[in-house]
Amino acid sequence: MKRLWFPGAFVALILLIAIAAPVLGLPDPVRQDIARRLAAPTATSWLGRDEFGRDVLSRLIWGARTSLGVAFASALTAGFIGVVLGLIGGWSRGTAAFLSVRSMDIILCFPPVLLALLVVTLLGPGAATLILVLSVLYLPGFARVTYSEVLSVRGRDYVEATRALGGRTWYILLRTVLPNIAGPILVQLSLAVAAAVVLESGLSFLGLGVVPPAPSWGLMIRGARATMEQAPLLLVWPCAALTLTILAMNLLCDALRDAVDPRTSGR
Template sequence: MRRLILPAGVVGLIVLVALAAPLLPLPDPIRQDVAQRLAGPMSGSWLGRDEFGRDVLSRLIWGARTSLSVAFASAVVAGLFGVTLGLIGGWTRSWGAFLTVRSVEIIMCFPPVLLALLVVTLLGPGAGTLLLVLSVLYVPGFARVTYAEVLAVKGRDYVEATRALGATSTHLLFRTVLPNIAGPLLVQFSLAVAAAVVIESGLSFLGLGVVPPSPSWGLMIRGARATMEQAPLLLLWPCAALTLTILAMNLLCDALRDLLDPRTAEH
């Protein structure tokens, strides 16, 4: 339980600040002031100004809102589809597995970043395209983890006892099996969110993600790279935000897995 407090607090704080961005007394994140271009930290602009004179702190917080929205939404969509496919495939075996899990594994034949680049190039950049691409990329991961876990628990005594009481397959899957495989799925969710944040930032860095002048950590890194010799701190803030967010998410879901998994809860 102690392992859960720190990462949960960090992730909760990051998400809370991102959600509260419209309510915070921040300057307009897209308003330019060329006269203060590359200005250092000062009153009213605690992290300084970027290459166009925009407030860095404001763009950092609004960028967190953009990056986390895309990452969490894509992970949730991928989780819903992937877990459903994995449950059906693991429960029905043979034909069900072929139609569900084995079919979506085709996506895993393509390198994730290259596939994302291809789709974004064809459909055009934007948050909607990123959500679609990332959701498709992470469905196979959820499906495979769910499929393996269902195979491991479907023959357990508590499943057979529930079946003997007359429970339907739907009840068995979603009320008996699913809660007992929540631990690995939480870990998979954390990996999907963290990876989605990285890919979103990477595509935005390449100019294929969030469309400027909307704030994004990837766009901030891209802009700061060109001026890193004059203002190296501009590169530090978005990189630090990315690192802290991904690390906190992974630690949180590892702690949740250990807390919810009955095999580790006893130790």
């Protein structure tokens, strides 16, 4: 559990800063000041101004709010639906398993990035479209993990005892099965959030994600690429924020995996 402290605290700090963005007294992240275009860092603009004269620090923090909001919303949506499908398929098996879990193989047949590009192109860019696309992409992972874990515990003594006492199916699934498979699902959730941040930034960089002038790390990287010769630091800040966030989330994933794995939890 000690390994969870550092990455957990770092991820919590990033989330806290993103959530507190409206009360931090930051400048308007979309307000342009062409006269101060590509201005160097000052006492009032700690990270300088971008190609439209917007405050970089403000856009960085508000961009974290956008990127992490899309990532968590899509991961939680996929997690809820995937866990329900996995519980039903793993417990009922037969036709229910085929319809609820094997149907996920259809989604896995499509390359994730190409599927995302197709859906975003058809529905148009935007945060709502991104959440829908990412939820569909990460749904099979949750369904398959939950399905396999339910199969491994459905014959355990404590499950059979609850069934012998007359517990209803949903009571057994929610009060007995789900708490005992929560570890792998939590690890899958952290992996989905980290992957969603990367994919959201990539789609925004391509112009198929968050719609300008809304702040997003991907949009900041896209805008800074055109002015990297005049102001190279504009490219450094969003790349550093994205790298540190993904690194912290990956460390948290590893720590969660070790915490829930009985082969390593005793070390």
